[in-house]
Amino acid sequence: MSDVMNTDYQFRLRDGLLGAQMLFVAFGALVLVPILTGLDPNVALFTAGLGTLVFQVITKGKVPVFLASSFAFIAPIIYGVQTWGIPATLCGLAAAGVMYIILSFVIRIFGSDILHKYLPPIVTGPVIMVIGLVLAPVAVHMAMGRTGDGSAWLVPETTAMIIAGVSLVTTALVALLGKGWLKLIPILSGICAGYVTSIVLDVTGLTAALQLAFDPGTLQNWTKPVLISLTPIAGKAWLAMPAFVMPEWKWEAVLFIVPVAIAPAIEHVGDVLAVGSITGKDYVKDPGIENTMLGDGIATSIASMLGGPPNTTYSEVSGAVALTKAYNPAIMTWAALTAIALSFVGKIGALLATIPSPVMGGIMILLFGMITVIGMNTLVRSGKDLTTPRNLIIVAVILVCGIGGMKFTAGSFAIEKIGLAGILGLVLNIILPQEKEDQK
Numbered sequence: 001m002s003d004v005m006n007t008d009y010q011f012r013l014r015d016g017l018l019g020a021q022m023l024f025v026a027f028g029a030l031v032l033v034p035i036l037t038g039l040d041p042n043v044a045l046f047t048a049g050l051g052t053l054v055f056q057v058i059t060k061g062k063v064p065v066f067l068a069s070s071f072a073f074i075a076p077i078i079y080g081v082q083t084w085g086i087p088a089t090l091c092g093l094a095a096a097g098v099m100y101i102i103l104s105f106v107i108r109i110f111g112s113d114i115l116h117k118y119l120p121p122i123v124t125g126p127v128i129m130v131i132g133l134v135l136a137p138v139a140v141h142m143a144m145g146r147t148g149d150g151s152a153w154l155v156p157e158t159t160a161m162i163i164a165g166v167s168l169v170t171t172a173l174v175a176l177l178g179k180g181w182l183k184l185i186p187i188l189s190g191i192c193a194g195y196v197t198s199i200v201l202d203v204t205g206l207t208a209a210l211q212l213a214f215d216p217g218t219l220q221n222w223t224k225p226v227l228i229s230l231t232p233i234a235g236k237a238w239l240a241m242p243a244f245v246m247p248e249w250k251w252e253a254v255l256f257i258v259p260v261a262i263a264p265a266i267e268h269v270g271d272v273l274a275v276g277s278i279t280g281k282d283y284v285k286d287p288g289i290e291n292t293m294l295g296d297g298i299a300t301s302i303a304s305m306l307g308g309p310p311n312t313t314y315s316e317v318s319g320a321v322a323l324t325k326a327y328n329p330a331i332m333t334w335a336a337l338t339a340i341a342l343s344f345v346g347k348i349g350a351l352l353a354t355i356p357s358p359v360m361g362g363i364m365i366l367l368f369g370m371i372t373v374i375g376m377n378t379l380v381r382s383g384k385d386l387t388t389p390r391n392l393i394i395v396a397v398i399l400v401c402g403i404g405g406m407k408f409t410a411g412s413f414a415i416e417k418i419g420l421a422g423i424l425g426l427v428l429n430i431i432l433p434q435e436k437e438d439q440k
Contacts, residue, residue: 008328009061009062009328009329009330010328010330011330011333012330015326015328015330015331015334016334016338018324018326018331018334019331019332019333019334019335019336019337019338020334020335020338021181021320022066022317022320022321022326022331022332022334022335023066023335023338023339023342024185024188025181025184025185025314025316025317025319025320026048026066026068026314026316026317026335027185027188028185028186028187028188028189028190028191029068029069029071029187029188029314029316030044030045030048030068030069030314030339031044031045031069031352032069032071032187032191032360032363032367033069033070033071033073033074033077033309034069034308034309035352035353035355035360036074036078036360036364037074037077037078037081037309038077038078038081038086039077039086039307039308039309040242040243040245040307040308040349041348041349041352041353042240042242042243042342042343042344042345042346042348042349043242043243043244043245043306043307043308043343044068044069044308044309045242045339045340045342045343045348046242046306046308046339046340046343046344047302047303047306047307047308047309047311048066048067048068048069048303048308048311048336048339049335049336049337049338049339049340049343050299050302050303050306050336050340051067051068051299051300051302051303051308051311052065052066052067052068052299052311052332052333052335052336052339053333053336053337054295054298054299054302055067055292055295055296055298055299055311056295056329056332056333056336057295058287058291058294058295058298059287059291059292059295060287061329061330061333062281062283062286062287062329063272063275063283063287063292063329064275064279064321064326064327064328064329064331064332065271065275065313065314065317065318065332066313066314066317066332066335066336067296067299067311067312067313067314068311068312068314068339069308069309069310069311069312070264070300070309070310070311070312071312071367071371072128072131072260072263072264072267072310072312072371073093073096073257073260073264073309073310074131074135075131075132075134075135075260075417075418076089076092076256076257076260076418076419077089077093077309078135078138078148079256079417080092080253080256080257082149083252084250084252084253085248086245086307087245087246087247087248088247088248088249088250088252088253089250089253089257090245090246090247090248090304090305090307091247091248091249091250091253091254091304092250092253092254092255092256092257092258093247093257093300093303093304093309093310094247094300094301094304094305095254095257095258096257096258096260096261096300096304096310097261097297097298097299097300097301097302097303097304097310098297098301099258099261099262099265099297100261100265100268100293100294100296100297100300101293101294101297101298101301102297103115103265103293103297104290104291104293104294104297105290105294107289107290107293108288108290112269112284112289112290115265115266115269118426118429118430119262119265119266119426119429120382120429121378121379121381121382121384122379122382122384122391122394122395122425122429123262123394123398123422123425123426123428123429124262124263124266124375124378125375125376125377125378125379125382125395126375126379126394126395126398126399126402126421126425127259127260127262127263127375127398127402127418127421127422127425128263128371128372128374128375128378129371129372129375129376129399130375130398130399130402130403130417130418130421131260131263131371131375131418132368132369132370132371132372132373132374132375133368133372133402133403134402134403134405134417134418135364135368136368137150138364139361139364139365139367139368140361140365141361142164142357142358142360142361142364143160143161143164143168143358143361143362143364143365144157144160144161144164144358144361145157145159145160145161145357145358146357147357148357154356154357155227155356155357155358159201159227159358160356160357160358160361161358162197162201163194163197163198163201163227163356163358163359163362164194164358164359164361164362164365165362166193166194166197166362167190167191167193167194167197167358167359167360167361167362167363168190168362168363168365168366170189170190170192170193170194171186171187171189171190171362171363171366172186172366174186174189174190180323181320181323183319184316184319184320184323185316187363187367190359190362190363190366191355191359191360191363194355194356194358194359194362194363195228195355195356195359198227198228198356198358198359199227199228201227202227202228227356228354228356229354230354232350232353232354233347233350233351233354235350236346236347236349236350237346237347238345238346238347239344239345239346240344240345240346241344242307242343242344243307244306244307245306245307246305246306246307247304247305252415255415255419256415256416256417256418256419257419258419259418259419259420259421259422259423259426260418260419260422262422262426263375263422264310264312265293267312268292268293268296268312268313269284269289269293271312271313271315271318272284272289272292272313274315274318275313275318275321278318278321278322278327279321279327296311296312296313299311300312317332317335379395388435389435390432390433390434390435391435393428393432394425394428394429394432397421397424397425397428398421398422398424398425399421401420401421401424402417402418402420402421405417406420406421407420408420
């Protein structure tokens with residue numbers, strides 16, 4: 001057991017399988033972000049692996065974490081892709097990584113308390129809530145069988161809601177009742193359950209039967225109900241280069257996405273503390289929170305420059321570390337190498353592309369709700385009185401402007417929703433006078 005619990009970096013061939021298991025734990029969440037946002041899953045696998053290796057180099061292989069797709073950026077990526085396209089959105093995401101890098105140097109100079117001074121929970125909590133709530137309509141549209149913007153039907157409503165319900169319930173039950181490794185993969189379990197349900201409905205012909213019973217009018221122009229087509233998989237090669245995409249400069253995308261980095265940057269500190277509590281090491285001091293954030297920022301920028309989603313430390317993998325007591329950081333090297341190897345398997349991306357939208361809709365209902373609850377919990381744990389004028393103003397402005405879609409435009413410059421809400425919260429926290437109890 002002492003060998004397993006070793007916290008020093010020791011790269012050994014026998015740890016390869018354990019590293020692959022760590023990737024399996026992260027896989028569902030890792031590919032969920034590109035599937036939802038229109039990015040390439042194979043590229044996400046490659047950049048997650050590469051980002052983890054970069055992080056390990058910068059932190060001198062001292063922290064057993066795996067970096068992969070960040071949920072905090074789902075909303076801005078979806079909006080950015082719809083508004084400016086993928087290359088321009090990647091520019092904004094790369095800039096978010098630069099924001100991490102800047103914050104790491106600020107911490108290096110002024111200490112970590114500077115973050116809590118200018119970005120307290122009264123700002124970050126509502127911003128996280130906005131990130132979750134702004135996409136609530138997208139989750140509902142997809143769960144009901146429509147496209148994310150609700151403009152077109154993809155799957156008959158009754159069938160879609162059954163599939164989404166199976167995905168949602170399975171994810172929730174695994175998270176609540178799962179034991180051991182199973183408890184660490186609720187998202188992957190939900191996706192698998194929804195996918196199997198879709199196959200059963202296709203094979204048995206229940207897709208058309210259900211819609212005929214509940215809403216026959218929608219079948220008039222629908223002659224061949226197929227939820228899953230495996231044809232694209234057959235057309236993909238087993239080995240293929242990931243479809244890398246280079247960013248394209250766009251000021252609007254940068255100004256919209258960079259403020260979103262505020263919330264996950266604060267969460268990064270909590271993630272590092274959580275991993276440290278698992279292994280019994282103080283990573284805030286060694287290798288230093290300034291270095292872990294620097295590694296996260298560089299990994300995020302590199303990922304975005306190649307067409308992948310921003311990176312973040314994965315709590316699922318930290319849970320697996322706690323379960324297995326496999327504290328050797330080199331195990332994450334194996335997980336990263338496995339992710340890079342799988343990114344060159346072309347059929348993986350093709351298979352993931354066949355997942356019906358209601359499956360993802362069911363997962364998204366829970367996912368976006370969880371992000372919102374994390375924001376609420378951030379506020380609650382801060383212990384601040386939200387009814388005082390100062391706190392009430394900050395929280396109210398962030399929530400209403402973010403969820404309501406407030407937009408500020410000046411010539412070609414434009415910023416709105418999450419980005420505008422984050423900036424407003426930051427500015428209000430700086431300019432509004434402190435309450436008397438906070439000055440004591």
